[in-house]
Amino acid sequence: MIKRDVMIYTRYERFWHWSQAVLIFTLFFTGLGIHGTHSFLKFGQAVTIHTYAAYALMALWVFTTFWNFTTGQWRQYLFKKGIIKVIRFYAWGILVGEPHPYKKSLQRKQNALQSLAYMTFMVIIGPALWLTGIAYLFYNEWAGQSWAVDGLWFVAVAHTVAAFAMGTFVIIHIYMTTTGKTPLHYVKTMITGYDKVELSEVEEAYLAETKSVEMR
Amino acid sequence: MKRLFRHFRAGAVALALATWLPGAALASSTADHSKFESLKGPFTSAPEVTKACLACHTEASHQVMKSIHWTWDFTNPDTGKRLGKTRTMNSFCGSPLSNEPRCTSCHAGYGWTDARQPPEPVQQNVDCLVCHDRSGGYKKVATDAGHPLYEPRTMGGKTVMPPDLAKAAQSVGDPGRDNCGACHFNGGGGDAVKHGDLDSSLVKPSRKLDVHMAADGANMTCATCHTFNDHIPSGSRYDTAAKDPHGLDLPKDDHNRATCESCHGDTPHHEAKLNDHTDKVACQTCHIPEFARGGIATKTLWDWSTAGRKDADGKAIFIKDDHGHLSYSAEKGDFEYGENVRPTYHWHNGVTDQVNIGDKIDDSQILRLNTLHGDARDPDSRIWPFKEMRGKQPYDPVLKTLVVNHVYGRDDSAFWGNYDYAKSIKFGMEYAGLPWSGQIGFIETRMTWPITHMVAPKEDALKCGQCHTRGEDGRLAQLPGFYMPGRDSIAWLDILGYLALAGALGGVLLHGLARIVMNRKTRHD
Numbered sequence: 001m002i003k004r005d006v007m008i009y010t011r012y013e014r015f016w017h018w019s020q021a022v023l024i025f026t027l028f029f030t031g032l033g034i035h036g037t038h039s040f041l042k043f044g045q046a047v048t049i050h051t052y053a054a055y056a057l058m059a060l061w062v063f064t065t066f067w068n069f070t071t072g073q074w075r076q077y078l079f080k081k082g083i084i085k086v087i088r089f090y091a092w093g094i095l096v097g098e099p100h101p102y103k104k105s106l107q108r109k110q111n112a113l114q115s116l117a118y119m120t121f122m123v124i125i126g127p128a129l130w131l132t133g134i135a136y137l138f139y140n141e142w143a144g145q146s147w148a149v150d151g152l153w154f155v156a157v158a159h160t161v162a163a164f165a166m167g168t169f170v171i172i173h174i175y176m177t178t179t180g181k182t183p184l185h186y187v188k189t190m191i192t193g194y195d196k197v198e199l200s201e202v203e204e205a206y207l208a209e210t211k212s213v214e215m216r
Numbered sequence: 217m218k219r220l221f222r223h224f225r226a227g228a229v230a231l232a233l234a235t236w237l238p239g240a241a242l243a244s245s246t247a248d249h250s251k252f253e254s255l256k257g258p259f260t261s262a263p264e265v266t267k268a269c270l271a272c273h274t275e276a277s278h279q280v281m282k283s284i285h286w287t288w289d290f291t292n293p294d295t296g297k298r299l300g301k302t303r304t305m306n307s308f309c310g311s312p313l314s315n316e317p318r319c320t321s322c323h324a325g326y327g328w329t330d331a332r333q334p335p336e337p338v339q340q341n342v343d344c345l346v347c348h349d350r351s352g353g354y355k356k357v358a359t360d361a362g363h364p365l366y367e368p369r370t371m372g373g374k375t376v377m378p379p380d381l382a383k384a385a386q387s388v389g390d391p392g393r394d395n396c397g398a399c400h401f402n403g404g405g406g407d408a409v410k411h412g413d414l415d416s417s418l419v420k421p422s423r424k425l426d427v428h429m430a431a432d433g434a435n436m437t438c439a440t441c442h443t444f445n446d447h448i449p450s451g452s453r454y455d456t457a458a459k460d461p462h463g464l465d466l467p468k469d470d471h472n473r474a475t476c477e478s479c480h481g482d483t484p485h486h487e488a489k490l491n492d493h494t495d496k497v498a499c500q501t502c503h504i505p506e507f508a509r510g511g512i513a514t515k516t517l518w519d520w521s522t523a524g525r526k527d528a529d530g531k532a533i534f535i536k537d538d539h540g541h542l543s544y545s546a547e548k549g550d551f552e553y554g555e556n557v558r559p560t561y562h563w564h565n566g567v568t569d570q571v572n573i574g575d576k577i578d579d580s581q582i583l584r585l586n587t588l589h590g591d592a593r594d595p596d597s598r599i600w601p602f603k604e605m606r607g608k609q610p611y612d613p614v615l616k617t618l619v620v621n622h623v624y625g626r627d628d629s630a631f632w633g634n635y636d637y638a639k640s641i642k643f644g645m646e647y648a649g650l651p652w653s654g655q656i657g658f659i660e661t662r663m664t665w666p667i668t669h670m671v672a673p674k675e676d677a678l679k680c681g682q683c684h685t686r687g688e689d690g691r692l693a694q695l696p697g698f699y700m701p702g703r704d705s706i707a708w709l710d711i712l713g714y715l716a717l718a719g720a721l722g723g724v725l726l727h728g729l730a731r732i733v734m735n736r737k738t739r740h741d
């Protein structure tokens with residue numbers, strides 16, 4: 001086994017990650033403004049920014065979903081065994097200096113807990129936001145229905161609940177990025193794309209030969 | 217695509233509008249009335265002028281006699297109820313009955329001295345000049361059942377000269393703001409009293425006060441919107457158009473431009489989000505942020521119950537406030553006024569129940585003289601601005617009806633002069649032929665007056681945050697029945713949400729702290 005600096009996040013993945021981060025921050029901030037939690041923005045401004053950011057985020061998600069499927073990266077998010085071990089590690093092991101129970105590899109960029117969290121994000125929180133968000137955005141197209149008054153209540157409240165879930169997710173997510181070798185290790189990885197990964201000799205030789213993944 | 221089309225339509229409206237506006241079109245009359253022999257006079261009475269008008273305008277009087285300006289009679293198509301000034305009660309003056317020569321001074325005719333009967337259909341009793349005089353000199357005197365002065369008269373210590381009827385007759389033209397205003401600005405017995413959005417400041421309004429009627433705005437007149445068809449005006453407070461599904465009047469004209477949508481359509485804004493509001497929010501709600509903005513105060517409270525007070529010398533008491541407004545009048549009671557008043561807002565679908573004289577009322581609560589229909593779930597309703605008038609007025613606590621108060625007249629019963637409700641109401645009820653128990657009570661009343669004039673320039677329109685706010689002072693803070701972003705939320709869900717956020721934050725901070733502390737320990741070990 002050899003440790004090599006391997007590009008584990010491609011240029012698109014990094015672009016996607018950081019633009020998604022900016023958009024979600026923007027949406028959460030302006031959303032809470034609309035909600036009346038704070039008043040740093042005028043209501044009209046908050047709605048305008050929220051609307052543009054929402055369109056941008058949805059476009060990004062469409063591209064990324066496409067990317068995930070064409071590159072086969074979607075498999076990264078599939079359920080993995082060993083989640084209990086990972087939870088135990090974060091709850092206790094990390095405090096007493098135990099090694100991480102999971103080894104990052106090219107085929108397994110995420111540990112079991114991460115996959116589960118991201119999966120939740122992608123199939124529950126995300127869709128809850130965009131489904132209710134689109135219904136909210138196009139309220140006027142269904143405002144004439146007899147159920148529209150109740151419908152708006154439901155849509156707005158569901159959107160708000162999902163937003164709170166998203167906020168909670170983001171807080172924990174950001175904290176988790178500090179649990180690498182150094183507090184900024186994961187962040188750097190997501191910026192540069194490179195991380196030290198253990199490769200078997202065969203893998204290394206293959207990658208060096210085909211250049212299918214960049215190495216340093 | 218739909219939105220694109222809307223933009224195109226908005227442009228088309230602007231073009232079309234330019235051809236309507238009086239100043240914009242080069243329409244001049246082909247008749248110069250100052251050259252007509254028959255209008256040179258001299259005229260000894262106003263009906264003589266009318267006779268001269270009718271010699272050419274053969275159908276005019278017949279048309280006017282069908283209009284509400286003449287009949288004071290209107291059957292509400294929504295409720296089927298017969299309304300009109302002689303039947304329907306408001307929180308101001310009471311009833312014209314028994315007070316005719318004073319109240320019928322605003323009748324579009326001459327000599328209607330008994331309002332229990334419809335005005336006699338005498339052709340030359342139609343008042344052409346009150347609407348068409350452009351000399352500015354013609355004026356119906358306040359007490360002569362619609363006639364102007366014919367002789368000099370001393371009023372309030374001043375000698376007032378009669379108008380020059382010949383000059384008025386030769387000046388005739390399309391009605392100006394001052395013509396309509398002569399009556400409509402003075403509803404409730406004085407300038408600005410009644411409506412709040414109609415007063416003499418609209419004769420020459422600034423752009424800030426009224427974008428449509430300002431000389432440096434569109435310079436429109438009342439009739440630009442209140443289209444007249446054969447002398448029948450459009451627009452009605454009894455039968456309001458809370459929503460105009462007909463929308464733009466061009467290319468197909470419904471000859472009723474008395475709604476904003478008639479000219480502006482229902483998607484007038486460049487911003488789609490604003491257009492999204494027009495199905496639920498009347499234009500007036502945002503574009504008339506306050507009424508009584510022209511520097512003339514409108515009455516907001518009229519309490520008849522205190523009227524009739526006299527001082528030690530037996531002289532009727534009149535008190536003026538710091539602004540020179542009567543705050544107390546022995547003739548009328550207590551008053552409160554408002555300028556730059558923020559409207560109250562209600563859902564309204566155009567259907568209104570009015571209380572008529574003689575209607576059974578419920579005196580166990582505040583009496584609403586007009587009850588608005590509509591709510592958030594009603595597709596025909598929109599949020600409208602209103603002037604809320606507070607009143608307290610005499611009623612019959614036994615028979616539970618409002619009463620006719622005989623205020624004006626040179627007799628020993630008229631309240632203005634004798635200050636005795638027992639006499640004035642007895643007289644009024646007998647005159648009206650209505651049953652009265654002999655008892656007098658005072659009931660608190662409320663009345664909502666739709667606000668639709670004094671449209672402000674767009675830069676003064678309400679901003680989103682004035683409604684979309686948690687604040688108690690939000691414009692729609694009191695309006696129930698629907699979810700509005702920025703105002704509404706489910707409190708317990710919010711608390712759970714904030715707890716989740718705070719819990720996550722606290723949790724990770726603790727965990728981080730534990731990591732730091734434990735790491736040191738393990739290293740030291």
Ligand code: HEM
Pocket residue numbers: 024027028030031032034035036047050054055057058129130132133134136137138156157159160162163164166167701702704705
């Ligand atoms: C995914 C696409 C999204 C769409 C299409 C969307 C759309 C909308 C719309 C139309 C509104 C109402 C604005 C108005 O009043 O006109 C809204 C409100 C809101 N949004 Fe979003 N949004 C999206 C994503 C998000 C995200 C990611 C968050 C938070 C992380 C968020 C948080 C909120 C909040 C808190 C509100 C206020 C809800 C209320 O008080 O009624 N939204 N959103």
